[in-house]
Amino acid sequence: MALKLNPEARAVYRDITSQIKSRLVLKESSDYLENFSPTNDRGEILKRQEYLREALRRVKPGLKELIKRVRFIRFTRDYLHDRVLIVDESEVETAIKLGLCDVTTNPEEAEGYPLVLSTIGYGIDVELLPSQVAPELYVLPLWENRETLKALEEIGKLTGEGSVAGEILEHLSPFGEVVEKEKLLGSLDELIAEKERELNERIEEKLEKFSLTLTGRDLVKFLNELREGNYEAIFSHFREIEGEILDMINEAESELSKVLGLHVELFSREELYPVRIPPEVVEGLRTELERELKVEVYMKAREIAEKVRPLLPKLREELSKIRELDFLQAVKAFTEGFTFPEIAESGIAFLNGRHLFIENPQPVSYVVGEKPEWFDVPGAENVRGENVVILTGANSGGKTSLLELITQVSILAHMGFPVPAERARVGVLDELFFFRRKRSVYGAGAFETALRSFVRSLRGKGNKLILIDEFEAITEPGAAVKIIGELLKVAHEKGFHVVIVSHLGEDLKKELPFARVDGIEAKGLDENLNLIVDRQPVFGRLGRSTPELIVERLARKARGAEKEIYERVLRKFRES
Numbered sequence: 001m002a003l004k005l006n007p008e009a010r011a012v013y014r015d016i017t018s019q020i021k022s023r024l025v026l027k028e029s030s031d032y033l034e035n036f037s038p039t040n041d042r043g044e045i046l047k048r049q050e051y052l053r054e055a056l057r058r059v060k061p062g063l064k065e066l067i068k069r070v071r072f073i074r075f076t077r078d079y080l081h082d083r084v085l086i087v088d089e090s091e092v093e094t095a096i097k098l099g100l101c102d103v104t105t106n107p108e109e110a111e112g113y114p115l116v117l118s119t120i121g122y123g124i125d126v127e128l129l130p131s132q133v134a135p136e137l138y139v140l141p142l143w144e145n146r147e148t149l150k151a152l153e154e155i156g157k158l159t160g161e162g163s164v165a166g167e168i169l170e171h172l173s174p175f176g177e178v179v180e181k182e183k184l185l186g187s188l189d190e191l192i193a194e195k196e197r198e199l200n201e202r203i204e205e206k207l208e209k210f211s212l213t214l215t216g217r218d219l220v221k222f223l224n225e226l227r228e229g230n231y232e233a234i235f236s237h238f239r240e241i242e243g244e245i246l247d248m249i250n251e252a253e254s255e256l257s258k259v260l261g262l263h264v265e266l267f268s269r270e271e272l273y274p275v276r277i278p279p280e281v282v283e284g285l286r287t288e289l290e291r292e293l294k295v296e297v298y299m300k301a302r303e304i305a306e307k308v309r310p311l312l313p314k315l316r317e318e319l320s321k322i323r324e325l326d327f328l329q330a331v332k333a334f335t336e337g338f339t340f341p342e343i344a345e346s347g348i349a350f351l352n353g354r355h356l357f358i359e360n361p362q363p364v365s366y367v368v369g370e371k372p373e374w375f376d377v378p379g380a381e382n383v384r385g386e387n388v389v390i391l392t393g394a395n396s397g398g399k400t401s402l403l404e405l406i407t408q409v410s411i412l413a414h415m416g417f418p419v420p421a422e423r424a425r426v427g428v429l430d431e432l433f434f435f436r437r438k439r440s441v442y443g444a445g446a447f448e449t450a451l452r453s454f455v456r457s458l459r460g461k462g463n464k465l466i467l468i469d470e471f472e473a474i475t476e477p478g479a480a481v482k483i484i485g486e487l488l489k490v491a492h493e494k495g496f497h498v499v500i501v502s503h504l505g506e507d508l509k510k511e512l513p514f515a516r517v518d519g520i521e522a523k524g525l526d527e528n529l530n531l532i533v534d535r536q537p538v539f540g541r542l543g544r545s546t547p548e549l550i551v552e553r554l555a556r557k558a559r560g561a562e563k564e565i566y567e568r569v570l571r572k573f574r575e576s
């Protein structure tokens with residue numbers, strides 16, 4: 001069952017999960033976090049710990065960067081309008097069910113489709129399988145996600161778990177040729193216009209040179225031939241240049257043919273200069289190229305799909321594992337330096353716990369309930385396994401922060417996560433209550449609400465940890481001692497664990513012999529009159545309050561009559 005959290009404990013849980021979520025690369029991975037919601041099942045906690053201990057080792061430096069390159073490859077079932085499938089009457093139903101393209105039994109209806117597939121010999125032979133009818137649907141998503149495949153391959157190497165992505169990439173590589181051709185087809189107009197321009201330029205150059213050779217001696221020869229009526233010689237002169245131009249045209253065409261992978265004849269032989277390709281010829285070429293390419297793409301895709309299909313289940317598995325890896329890298333980053341707590345029957349103890357949301361916190365060691373043998377911090381001899389602790393001490397000493405830290409450690413432990421401490425032991429809880437001090441609300445309404453929440457937390461049985469931040473602020477001190485005293489007795493009788501922040505430590509201690517009183521103390525004042533606080537509570541000792549320290553400081557500094565008065569006040573403090 002889930003560990004029950006009251007609203008303020010739940011808010012701490014939310015803070016923790018949003019910290020982890022902020023370290024995820026993929027939004028989808030946050031689903032994983034839901035498997036780790038706090039539980040009161042000891043076996044489950046231990047199972048999660050065991051899993052995380054192992055799994056967090058798989059996270060290696062650089063993993064996050066690789067995960068950033070991964071996109072989820074979606075194979076969608078599209079209806080392809082460029083093909084028809086000719087089948088036998090008996091196969092029609094199955095073929096239509098594939099839902100991949102038009103289906104017919106009549107070969108005549110196949111006209112107009114660039115791609116004709118058939119199970120009965122009227123086109124490219126296929127079996128009624130998606131991978132044969134529409135192999136592009138397998139290959140294209142993979143081709144477009146080569147970056148993801150490369151990342152998966154590297155992740156496989158990094159984690160040592162291997163990957164099928166490398167093999168898939170190898171199979172895919174021949175697809176590059178047809179993709180190149182598709183690109184070429186897209187820029188056919190520019191390609192041809194460029195060739196046309198280039199060719200005209202070369203012809204023009206040739207003609208210019210030709211006109212130059214005609215000057216001088218050639219001109220005299222030419223005139224002589226003209227006079228003699230030797231037209232044949234004149235024509236041969238021109239034919240020579242005509243031949244050269246034709247050579248150039250042929251050369252240009254064979255270059256284009258090579259690029260397009262198809263024999264083309266584009267330039268008119270009638271009009272040699274300027275050469276010009278009529279638009280309808282370009283269109284004709286485009287149609288032909290498109291048709292050829294369709295078949296080529298299909299054939300290549302089919303060949304590749306055949307090889308790649310058996311690898312897809314493993315690829316899917318790898319992709320879904322990416323979420324897990326992403327989750328793990330986020331957890332690892334968040335829990336850097338944390339330790340897995342021992343899971344015990346009850347109570348909570350930790351050494352050098354570090355508050356999650358205070359920057360550079362002073363580490364604090366704390367224990368509620370049974371004291372582990374390793375809990376040997378200074379003053380630990382004053383800890384006697386008390387279940388109920390009253391936390392007292394200086395203003396802004398860190399009392400609230402300590403309750404928060406206890407909540408954080410408890411929640412993380414119940415998630416099966418490591419906790420921010422050097423060592424920790426956490427008893428399995430059924431319920432965790434955290435009551436913050438209600439700062440701005442005063443009056444009977446606030447008191448009533450607070451009292452009701454407190455009492456409600458004491459109902460029933462089970463393992464409970466109840467953390468209460470200064471209850472008396474909303475009632476009179478005298479009444480508070482009576483109320484808190486009785487309620488803590490109930491908690492004690494029921495074996496619940498309680499930490500309550502109170503300034504009434506002294507009075508409560510008299511009422512509650514079973515409780516321990518801890519104190520967070522100011523070590524003194526710095527040169528700016530600021531308190532120097534030791535965040536580590538002193539076990540079994542009331543925390544000196546701030547006013548006392550200030551009086552002490554003034555008493556030390558003052559002279560004469562004033563000093564005497566300060567000392568008298570100070571003595572009053574010391575008496576109690």
Ligand SMILES: Nc1ncnc2c1ncn2[C@@H]1O[C@H](COP(=O)(O)OP(=O)(O)OP(=O)(O)O)[C@@H](O)[C@H]1O
Pocket residue numbers: 355358360361362363364394395396397398399400401402535
């Ligand atoms: N372990 C710690 N290390 C460093 N700073 C801390 C630590 N604990 C608390 N602080 C800082 O001390 C300040 C006061 O803390 P907190 O509010 O917990 O004190 P408090 O004793 O509950 O105060 P109040 O008497 O007003 O209720 C906060 O700014 C907090 O960030």
